[in-house]
Amino acid sequence: MxxxxxxxxxxxxxxxxxxxxxxxxxxxxxTAYAVKQAMLRDWGSWDGDFRAMTADMRRRLLALTGDTKGEFDCVPMQGSGSFCVEAMLGSFVPKDGKVLVLANGAYGLRAAQTMQYLGRAYTLIDKGDYLPPRGAEVAAALDADPAITHVIAIHCETSSGILNPVAEISEAVYAKGRKLLVDSMSAFGAIPLDVNEIRYEAMVSSANKCIEGVPGFGFVIAKKTELEAAKGRSHSLSLDVHAQWATLEKTGQWRFTPPTHVVAAFLEALKMHEAEGxxxxxxxxxxxxxxxxxxxxxxxxxxxxxxxxxxxxxxxxxxxxxxxxxxxxxxxxxxxxxxxxxxxxxxxxxxxxxxxxxxxxxxxxxxxxxxxxxxxxxxxxxxxxxxxxxxxxxxxxxxx
Structure with a gap:
């Protein structure tokens, strides 16, 4: 060589x-050595030190969104990225709402499948493997169906590697008076998703993607108004974003056993992310x-x-x-x-x-x-x- x-x-x-x-x-x-090494210590999930780690993690993630007005909050959720997508859809879409799913690969189609499992109304724009959904066709779909309340877009569709035009989609969604949810699983942390430039109600990502942590949890970043409105909507006990948020706000603790070692590793990864620019x-x-x-x-x-x-x-x-x-x-x-x-x-x-x-x-x-x-x-x-x-x-x- x-x-x-x-x-x-x-x-x-x-x-x-x-x-x-x-x-x-x-x-x-x-992952980096330092990220791996951070998992060598055991943490008590109810202990003050771990609660401080969770608070620090939430603060650091919010800083990546550009939210300076305090309009958003961060809610970590145990499980894989798909757990978080389901939690977002089940918590923020009203039971009588309807979602326009934008798909150009496996993960958009998985969002549609999730809606089917939830038993909530949805419609689908499927662009195949080569092309992104564009703002004009999103606008046309919203005009054609007044029942649609929300749109979900995949930021980066990793089944093909396509980077979708989320800013363009957002403009179309809000021009028609609807709400945008973003699956930024494989993009957040490396592709800008600044709330001052791209409007959305909530987004989800995962620890083991562009922040360069390890698998074990994801996180929902959402407007506080949407978090408040989500009370009682979820189809699931463990995937209820409002309940997780309310518990974190009240006690600083996760509702159920958190992946303590993964959180420690993720905090180290966040520090390395900041140091890299x-x-x-x-x-x-x-x-x-x-x-x-x-x-x-x-x-x-x-x-x-x-x-x-x-x-x-x-x-x-x-x-x-x-x-x-x-x-x-x-x-x-x-x-x-x-x-x-x-x-x-x-x-x-x-x-x-x-x-x-x-x-x-x-x-x-x-x-x-x-x-x-x-x-x-x-x-x-x-x-x-x-x-x-x-x-x-x-x-x-x-x-x-």
Missing amino acids: SAETKFSPVEGFEPPALGEPYLLTPGPLT GVAGRGARYTKNRDVMVAGMRELGFETLLLDHWLSPIIVTFFCPAHENFAFDRFYGLMKDKGFIIYPGKLTVVESFRVGCIGRMDEHVMRRVVEAARESLAEMNVPDAAPPRTALEERAKLAA
């Missing part, structure tokens, strides 16, 4: 511990990771599912090569042997795989990723990673 592709010795970007592979996924992801600094590193990796993969013949305009700095979807010797399972194994765990595709139309740009890594690591892909293709006797012509034709047709 050349000197250029060796890992950078930049302080704070150490390689994974104990020979672990890099996780090139949308989370869980590669906050949202702007984290986003700049991820963008550089993406640009270096995409350029290198394209040199090998790979092509992205999305046109450049819609590529997010979170995760990138690539078409699988058309060459007969290429098999994703073998490619995955060869990449893992070289220290990189990539992500299978999650599309229904074409064969694909994904490479994440987030986690404790920099552009030097991404150059190693490209080199590992080059070596893996050679071992598979795949001289050209170009995708099927039909895949590119389909992308061009839909993009037009």
Whole structure:
């Protein structure tokens, strides 16, 4: 391996511990030593020290939204990101409300499935895998259905890697007198979601995404007026955002056993996030990771599912090569042997795989990723990673 592709010795970007592979996924992801080490101490969930940690965490997360008027509050919720999306929908959408779900991938469709489970009214705009929902079509859908009270948008749809135009969607929603909910699971902390620039009632994200913590909880950031109005709405005891918020406000404690070690790790990750320059600094590193990796993969013949305009700095979807010797399972194994765990595709139309740009890594690591892909293709006797012509034709047709 050349000197250029060796890992950078930049302080704070150490390689994974104990020979672990890099996780090139949308989370869980590669974390810093300091984040891992923060989990080595046990904490009492009712103890004053842990309550102070929870309060500090909530304050730090609110600061990332740009809320200087005290209009919002942060409510951590145990469980995965999908737990938090369900908690948001079940708590903020009235039982007689109706949601317009904007989908262009698996997570938008999961929001629709959640509404179905909740037994609450919804309608769906499904854009497929290639394109984002746009403000004009959101406005048209709201005009066509006065019963719609809320819209849910996915900030970054990680099944394809598309970054959706949330600001444009927000303008359309509020121009029509409706309310916006945002699933910013894979974007918050690296892509701006400033309440002074993008209007929304509530958003959700997770500990193990762009803040670079570990899995175990997510969080809801919502207007206090919406939190107050949510009393009695939830379909679930454990996913009741109002009840969790009311308990935190009254006692400083979580209602049910919190993931204490995960919270400690997340606080350390938040401090590292701030030291890197906050949202702007984290986003700049991820963008550089993406640009270096995409350029290198394209040199090998790979092509992205999305046109450049819609590529997010979170995760990138690539078409699988058309060459007969290429098999994703073998490619995955060869990449893992070289220290990189990539992500299978999650599309229904074409064969694909994904490479994440987030986690404790920099552009030097991404150059190693490209080199590992080059070596893996050679071992598979795949001289050209170009995708099927039909895949590119389909992308061009839909993009037009």
